[in-house]
Amino acid sequence: MRTRPLKVALLGCGVVGSEVARIMTTHADDLAARIGAPVELAGVAVRRPSKVREGIDPALITTDATALVKRGDLDVVVEVIGGIEPARTLVTTAFEHGASVVSANKALLAEDGATLYAAAEQHGRDLYFEAAVAGAIPLIRPLRESLAGDKVNRVLGIVNGTTNFILDRMDSSGAGYSEALDEATALGYAEADPTADVEGFDAAAKAAILAGIAFHTRVRLDDVYREGLTEVTAADMASARRMGCTVKLLAICERAADGQSVTARVHPAMIPLSHPLASVREAYNAVFVEAEAAGQLMFYGPGAGGAPTASAVLGDLVAVCRNRLAESTGPGESAYTQLPVSPMGEVVTRYHISLDVADKPGVLAQVATVFAEHGVSIDTVRQQGKDGEASLVVVTHRAPDAALSGTVEALRKLDTVRGVASIMRVEGE
Amino acid sequence: MRTRPLKVALLGCGVVGSEVARIMTTHADDLAARIGAPVELAGVAVRRPSKVREGIDPALITTDATALVKRGDLDVVVEVIGGIEPARTLVTTAFEHGASVVSANKALLAEDGATLYAAAEQHGRDLYFEAAVAGAIPLIRPLRESLAGDKVNRVLGIVNGTTNFILDRMDSSGAGYSEALDEATALGYAEADPTADVEGFDAAAKAAILAGIAFHTRVRLDDVYREGLTEVTAADMASARRMGCTVKLLAICERAADGQSVTARVHPAMIPLSHPLASVREAYNAVFVEAEAAGQLMFYGPGAGGAPTASAVLGDLVAVCRNRLAESTGPGESAYTQLPVSPMGEVVTRYHISLDVADKPGVLAQVATVFAEHGVSIDTVRQQGKDGEASLVVVTHRAPDAALSGTVEALRKLDTVRGVASIMRVEGE
Missing domain, CATH: 3.40.50.720 (NAD(P)-binding Rossmann-like Domain)
Structure with a gap:
């Protein structure tokens, strides 16, 4: 030595x-x-x-x-x-x-x-x-080295412990966002100014890093679509439960189906309770990596501290x-694919939409027509009515995000739709 | 280039x-x-x-x-x-x-x-x-490189897909070992001669490799205690269920509490259903790594194919x-700690023991005395009696494996104990 x-x-x-x-x-x-x-x-x-x-x-x-x-x-x-x-x-x-x-x-x-x-x-x-x-979770080295002979198609995970703690508390206790944030702050899981965590900036930075390495291209923070969890309500969480889901703030990096572009995004999403990410508790992190030859890998552990x-x-x-x-060096930047990062509108995903509607005949037909006009196929609809008020909960099949958000815009303009109570993407199936 | x-x-x-x-x-x-x-x-x-x-x-x-x-x-x-x-x-x-x-x-x-x-x-x-x-699961590189600045204390996992498939089938369908093995063979999960898998040789080889790298010492196949799963019965699986557990074939590599030796072993064990390894299905593999600074990490994915x-x-x-x-090389052998591998008798673990006993007063007192004489503390006892036959199911606290197996030997000699129906270690708590 x-x-x-x-x-x-x-x-x-x-x-x-x-x-x-x-x-x-x-x-x-x-x-x-x-x-x-x-x-x-x-x-x-x-x-x-x-x-x-x-x-x-x-x-x-x-x-x-x-x-x-x-x-x-x-x-x-x-x-x-x-x-x-x-x-x-x-x-x-x-x-x-x-x-x-x-x-x-x-x-x-x-x-x-x-x-x-x-x-x-x-x-x-x-x-x-x-x-x-x-x-502590080995993730950069496995992506950069262990999977260097494979083709990664997807990285999907919980990469921010603060927001996972908040959502876990909302899920387990029925608490609202503010109450859960207060608990996270009191226990030291959230900082005095929680913006970077709760608005998704921290997770978006990680998504940019992961996407760049996974797809051998350059992805910057500005390329990452970002929604925080401040709008997630106790009602959203309850609605997720009714669907056999929970809500997690996910970082998702994907190669497009044609292989010619990639996307990176951070937003709250419903995932089925049977998905391994659904059982990631407290401030833990877990990341799924899907590669062509390796199949599905998961990495789990403490994400901070x-x-x-x-x-x-x-x-x-x-x-x-x-x-x-x-006198050598390890692997440097690998950005040779130069794959462009597509905007959020091109991401293919599913929506869970909750609408407050007039309680009268023909509303569902009107709503269904709007979906059809935007080329969005409906998976399930649940109607609930009481006291002249009614709600429609629609879960779509997979469609481009632009078509889904266009659908929501058109729904807002219907006379019979009093309001869009919540919109959330559905992932992990 | x-x-x-x-x-x-x-x-x-x-x-x-x-x-x-x-x-x-x-x-x-x-x-x-x-x-x-x-x-x-x-x-x-x-x-x-x-x-x-x-x-x-x-x-x-x-x-x-x-x-x-x-x-x-x-x-x-x-x-x-x-x-x-x-x-x-x-x-x-x-x-x-x-x-x-x-x-x-x-x-x-x-x-x-x-x-x-x-x-x-x-x-x-x-x-x-x-x-x-x-x-495909990155495990050697994370242990050898990602955790090179940390102190690994434990590696615990499912590292053989064939046996996990068999145990998963036994657990989900109530099938016996032979029936589940037949299904594994028919589906291509088990080889024509399944000995290397079902007798634990394959998992023991992996345990030796993992222990050597994790603890920076030399561990050979012969150093690994090994029990296969051919003795696991549908009754064991049902008994595990009653305890809120399932049975998995685990590879376990541990640093002794005093840090002066290590152990490596492969055997079936009951683990709580709440443990993440309990939900590893079919032929998947998953490995927990516990390190001093990193805490608990888990790596999951397809273990073969x-x-x-x-x-x-x-x-x-x-x-x-x-x-x-x-013109460089990566990390070579790291065996500088030269920690010896202790025999199975020194491993500290828990036993789940099922005894067929005479259905008469005083049996439990006799059995409890045997445990006490060997310094093994009992956690729970469940007595069941019918038609003059009775069974005692004892779960112990943690004790050296030698004390536990000595206890079982002594129990076999009791007149009131008609037979030891099953013995299984309990892990993952």
């Missing part, structure tokens, strides 16, 4: 960073044996230098992250700051000064992964980011350090 | 090999783009050269596998023959002549992995074998080819 240690700098020392530093210290011998050389924490960039950080030599702490990544003697920079800037500049600067990078930054990778990949390649260094998607995310970071750290010793 | 192709020889062209050859042809452009150079099928060693093999140039077919691996111009040898010899000699010869090896051979890796690893290292080549365990296994082979082929181009 080489005795000169590999030097690692840590950018950020919050929930994940402090756990990375802790494991690097407590499991130093194991890491050295697995890498073939010891690893040494060479510096830790933080915002608040006065905070006590147990187990970290205070001499390593700095507030000058830029000076740290410019040192020139670093083998690896671990970036767990998050956000676009200063993370992007720090990462590219790290490459320029000869370090490989391990990042957990989904937002940056989804926003501008191409720039990072290019910088890594230009300087002959590695960019690894297993921790950016689904915490300091220790699980640190596990993913350290797995990457070992791989990147091995590559440094071998 | 390099234009000179990498040369790949295929040893074996059965269910898996023919699928590997097919995908190498139909997806040649994708493989080339992902590797950075084209791959060329340079030879295919078979036993029956007269068989028509669609899509394979007959000029590539040979019966002389030894001459093929000695050619000296091969970059990769894909070994999908199975069995110990001639596979072992062919693989080591391939290394000696400069090729890297991708193997799906669980028996050989479990029997003599150390020899193969040593030959690979001596000649600076790669030995990859994702396909040897759980078919030509196309899924080929997917795993081809993922390895891409990785090994990339390494050849970079």
Whole structure:
């Protein structure tokens, strides 16, 4: 074994960073044996230098992250700051000064992964980011390496723990969205400002990363259709139950049937209770991958948290350090298919639509005509009437999303339709 | 991209090999783009050269596998023959002549992995074998790389599709073992001679491979405790149901509580219906991995079949080819912990024991005394009596397997115990 240690700098020392530093210290011998050389924490960039950080030599702490990544003697920079800037500049600067990078930054990778990949390649260094998607669950490496000889057609999963916790609570207790969010916040599953989670931005960033890797093309955050779960009501959840379904916030990346384009989207959807994703509880994540030869694979585990995310970071750290010793690099960007990303209107899916209608004869015929005019075939209709009010619950067969949303627009204009109570896509069949 | 192709020889062209050859042809452009150079099928060693093999140039077919691996111009040898010899000699010869090896051979890796690893290292080549365990499910790479910065404490899973199919049928239809085996055979899930599957040899080989990688030590097939499922009865399955459990053939690899040894075992066990492994149907495989930082991860998918296994082979082929181009190698054997493998007696587990007893007062007291004398604590007892016959069903708390089997031996000697109807371990809680 080489005795000169590999030097690692840590950018950020919050929930994940402090756990990375802790494991690097407590499991130093194991890491050295697995890498073939010891690893040494060479510096830790933080915002608040006065905070006590147990187990970290205070001499390593700095507030000058830029000076740290410019040192020139670093083998690896671990970036767990998050956000676009200063993370992007720090990462590219790290490459320029000869370090490989391990990042957990989904937002940056989804926003501008191409720039990072290019910088890594230009300087002959590695960019690894297993921790950016689904915490501890090995997903990037299986897609990038294990399935490198296969053709992935679909990735479908729960990739945000906060929203899964909220929906699980709504499903199990009948709570409304606000009440479930309050519980998630109280238990530490939701942040003070939950926007990134509940509006689906976090999941959309992960969908962009997964789609790009799965389909060997470039997919950016802006390419991902996104709906959060703030509009999901207790009534939607009850309606899902009546259909033998539950509601999950899903990230779905698909290759079009003709193979000439891909789509990526995040939205709430009803899935059958018999689907394995329906039983993913609390803040867990689970992702289905469908590949031509492999068939259906599922990966499940804790999607967030300091220790699980640190596990993913350290797995990457070992791989990147091995590559440094071998003077090689792992797989870089693979975007050779250059498949375009189609808009949401071209996604083929199913709708569950709940309408408040006038309780009189002929309404169903009118509604059915609108569906037919838009080329949307109806799977089931359930009529309920009471006190002069009536509701129609329609579940469609698969149709392009544009045709489905066009149908809904036309339904809203019918005199006999008093309102569209809810619209939700149905997936997982 | 390099234009000179990498040369790949295929040893074996059965269910898996023919699928590997097919995908190498139909997806040649994708493989080339992902590797950075084209791959060329340079030879295919078979036993029956007269068989028509669609899509394979007959000029590539040979019966002389030894001459093929000695050619000296091969970059990769894909070994999908199975069995110990001639596979072992062919693989080591391939290394000696400069090729890297991708193997799906669980028996050989479990029997003599150390020899193969040593030959690979001596000649600076790669030995990859994702396909040897759980078919298409990425498991070796996640354990070897994704979790390389973590400490795995437990691997628990269903790694044999044939036995899972049999047990699933017994559970869903109430069929006995023989009847379920017949159905598995008729549907092609069981081979004409099902011994390797139903006696647990196949699962034990996989357990040895998983334990070795998970704990960074050497575990051979002989180190794995093994019980097949031929003794599992419809009554056992019904008894499991009454406990809210089902029966699965599990491979379980554990680090001892003191961290100083490991165990590996394969046997039927009752697991609660609420455990995710309980809902693994038909011939699917699923493996739980528990690691210190990552927590509980699960990997699920098709555990066998030509196309899924080929997917795993081809993922390895891409990785090994990339390494050849970079003149590097991936991770080799990691056995630095040298943790010993403890015998089954030291495994801590729970027993479900069903006794036929005399229907008279004092029997339970006698039985309970035997448990106490062996230091085994009882969790629950259920007494059933009819027509002078009676049965006692005892579920224990966790205790060393030696104490549990000692208890059963002593129970057999009691006058009031007419017979031990069944013994099964209880796992997954």
